[in-house]
Amino acid sequence: MSWRGYAHKFGDDINTDYIISGKHKFKTLDMNELAKHVMEDIDPNFYQKIKPGDFIVAGKNFGCGSSREQAPRALLAAGIRGVLALSFARIFFRNAINCGLLVLECNTSPIQNGDEMEIDLLVGKIYDHTQGVQIEARPLPQVMIDILQEGGLVNYFKKYGSFRGV
Secondary structure, three states: OEEEEEEEEOOOOOEHHHHOOHHHHOOOOOHHHHHOOOOOOOOOOHHHHOOOOOEEEEOOOEOEOOOOOHHHHHHHHHOOOEEEEOOEOHHHHHHHHHHOOEEEEEOOOOOOOOOEEEEEOOOOEEEEOOOOEEEEEOOOOHHHHHHHHOOOHHHHHHHHOOOOOO
8 A cells, every 4th residue: 555646845833723724624524625825824825736546745733723524524534644743633644544544654854845755554654756755653452543544433334334353
């Protein structure tokens, strides 16, 4: 299970209101509409820069703030495949997995904005083809990998009815 895309780098403490501002997330439930506004308070042209399959790369505490699922769902709708960060707010991390958004903790310091990235989830490696470096990701539990492979928790339960092995 691997993905390729380009890095869009941000700093520390990117909260859920930066990901999708409250001025938008309370007006509509249409994720395609919300997708047009992801990260706009930090980069007003962000939506125009991304291509399907791209990655957000950040520092520590990504996704702090609100526990609403609009943030990871809007990122997915915008075409973002995953987020690589030094650390995540726990509620965002779990919401992202449940929605099917790849989230990996790793050292993001070598990655630069615009780098071509490849993520191999099954071996836990991130390849930055632009910088020529390989980065180890903190391994995800198998159940989280299974949920991501199915496109989120709802799809997982539709397929299996419960957690496998439980």
